[in-house]
Amino acid sequence: MKQKQSIAVLFYIRKSMSTHSKFSPIYMRITVNGKRAEFSLKREVEVTKWNAAAGLMLGNSEAAKSINQYIAYWRQLAYDAQEKLIKDGKVVTAQSIKNQMTGSLPNQRTLMEAFSFHNDRLLERVGIDHSPATHVRYQTTKGHVLEFMQAKYGTGDIYLS
Incomplete structure (x- = not known):
């Protein structure tokens, strides 16, 4: 909804x-x-x-x-x-x-940007100190959070402040 x-x-x-x-x-x-x-x-x-x-x-x-x-x-x-x-x-x-x-657009990050940033850094570390399954779990978590925000708040992202 x-x-x-x-x-x-x-x-x-x-x-x-x-x-x-x-x-x-x-x-x-x-x-x-x-x-x-x-x-x-x-x-x-x-x-x-x-x-x-x-x-x-x-x-x-x-x-x-x-x-x-x-x-x-x-x-x-x-x-x-x-x-x-x-x-x-x-x-x-x-x-x-x-x-x-x-016109005063602040340089604010959003939750999905933070997730993407984290997951991209983690992907670089796969095989070094993280397994591929860990990356898959974080991607799944990002998807679940996105679905929750769309269902609960009607938006796909929120600003972090």
């Missing part, structure tokens, strides 16, 4: 981070399966002109249209990042979507 990746995108302002009493920075929150990632959009909005329920700026002024278009751009970027991660067969988490969007 494959687990569906639910994603939610929310835009909000932080009144406590106000640089001036009238303006507050806009933040974006991405939630995937209950895990969050947040970051600033580096834009500010007048507190009285913010619609918290819609996550948009109120009004038809040029400033409101500009801010709302900017928010729509980031919302679409989040969904595009999710699709790219799925297409590439990578792990979809709130942090991985944020990293994909902002």
